[in-house]
Amino acid sequence: MFSFFKRKKPETEVAAPSAPDSAPVPGAPASEPAAPMFVPGALPTVSTTAPLAAPGTPDAGELFPETAERPTTEAERKRSWMARLKAGLSKTSSNLSLLFVGARIDEDLYEELESALLMSDAGMDATDHLLTALRRKVKEEKLLDAAAVKAALKQLMIEMLQPLQKPLELGRHEPLVMMIAGVNGAGKTTTIGKLAKHMQRFDQSVLLAAGDTFRAAAREQLMVWGQRNNVTVISQQSGDPAAVAFDAVQSGKAKGVDVVMVDTAGRLPTQLHLMEELKKIKRVIGKGMESAPHETLLVIDGNTGQNALAQVKAFDDALQLTGLIITKLDGTAKGGVLAAIARTRPVPVYFIGVGEKLDDLQPFDAEEFVDALLG
Template identity: 80%
Template sequence: MFSFFKRKKAPETPAPDTAPADTALLPEVAKTVAPPPAPAAAPAAPALAPGPSLAPAPLPEVELFIEETAERPTTEAEKKKSWMTRLKAGLSKTSSNLSLLFVGARIDEDLYEELESALLMSDAGMDATQHLLDSLRRKVKDEKLLDAAAVKAALKELMVEMLAPLQKPLELGRHEPLVMMISGVNGAGKTTTIGKLAKHMQRSEQSVLLAAGDTFRAAAREQLMVWGQRNNVTVISQASGDPAAVAFDAVQSGKARGVDVVMVDTAGRLPTQLHLMEELKKIKRVIGKGMDGAPHETLLVIDGNTGQNALAQVKAFDDALQLTGLVITKLDGTAKGGVLAAIARTRPIPVYFIGVGEKLDDLQPFDAEEFVEALLG
């Protein structure tokens, strides 16, 4: 489970020598490089326009990254045990109402009514809740299940079956570079997630370049720069201006430098802000002008605390950008983890990662069986 990514190599596509004509009007982007300059003996790199002097105090969520170095589990068995412990603890607010239903329960109509209430309270949504209950009733009848433990096991099986379409590994190495566009509303943990993903990719022997395309939120660029410094990753940025230009320049730099992955951060958007959603569409189009077929992954970061509102975000961003994957964060602070069932029934976009804490290893690939086991115990 802890092989975070699935790799697949594709034939190398030569990069174009010049930017396309319809990007010629994009403003010139000043590149700010997070890691220290290369030694003098290294081959000369293209001249970079000087950026502002950056010495921000690390934001609290970035500071927590430092704690990751202490006593990390080493063997696969230890890693899995550690992750399951954190996952169960993280989902405890969601699972408390569900798992307790089956303690000494009788298999009657009262149990189904209580189960319905618990699923709706977890924000599973009416469609997913009704589907699970109908399927469970049939299974109990067909298999003549008579005790609570057997009914609970049957519910686990049905939930895994429902969530299985969301389980898909993020494939690396399909393109050189693999271009990823990351979107999400403000407060979802998008920039922090990018920093964690960059570190995961480095563990998978992938070189990474980041683009600070969130030019609207205060300190967003500086926050990404801190993550770049922590991970020794180059960050392409500018103090202000067109985020599409930053994205285009990052793709060109990624091809020139021969990096494996380019991740483009974008400004937070509410799906109701149609003029700002149009800006996201523009960024995606411009990335495509920088490299044919890019972005290869278009991800949405969702705050698990938002429950059914998260489902509305998935629909709106998918309609605008044709999402390829989701990252669901902050499941450790919510009783609304059932929203994954609602997503599976309504808009089954792969959930590449889920997060149950601030530390690096608290972001892990989504596994349907593990999730259900943590939820129902």
């Protein structure tokens, strides 16, 4: 279901969070030394149980329906995903698709199409590019009916979005260290929990770092996901998030974990002092492991439209992003923001999300996305 690429590696058992801090992780050498600490005396706590979540913190159990309720074959999962994607993008889709119903190929159609693209937050640059290319294609190929023009627009949109399509490659480093950023409310912590579950399907052992020491209940929320996924969570009651990240990387190296994911505090790109803290976390991760973080991802709320583009620019300037995860595309009329990203700051989109359940987060596929958008 997921288009990961990874080298074949010996299967590593995932460390269960039910053992005390000093207990060895299955598969690790009995004599391995404890991971070095970044801040003297600031020993991180490895979660052994999931504490009660604060009010308003979603229970991970609500986000994982029983296995029997999920599609059981690859074909069924594909159909189910496409149905959810189309439903999620229906507001954007209706604004675009209805223009071609019984339409004449004239200037009025192009003007209405321009308005619909701008309303979907495709942005002026992407809109001008698409309409210029569409006019040329209609003229050169002598397209005379609305269905043919719609098909031409679909092809142009696929070509525009294709550069954003890139699979997340696993197995390149041991461990693969991922730093996850995003503003508050984008769904960052929930996305980390979903990614951990998906990676386990690919025989990847995962360790999580609760580096969001700022938001209330963020640590507890990540621990709920850790317990549900049977994944160890490195955290501190309080302290420097960079220290938490450093200790997680050291622990992941010592225990032979495949993937280390570092959660970070949500912040607005206009909060310069907090953006500097993000840069510090990235530098400290690099001290814990050369070349890390190997993936620096930004989680974006798809409902924010053009503000999402501003976030991509700001976080990319600060952190040199390697990928995006766009969540909450369900119910929004702003699905065109991917076109704006493709034209302005083409950072790869690894995943898109259209709901709260595990299978509502899937790899981005340009053709699937445009099919859902234009039908």
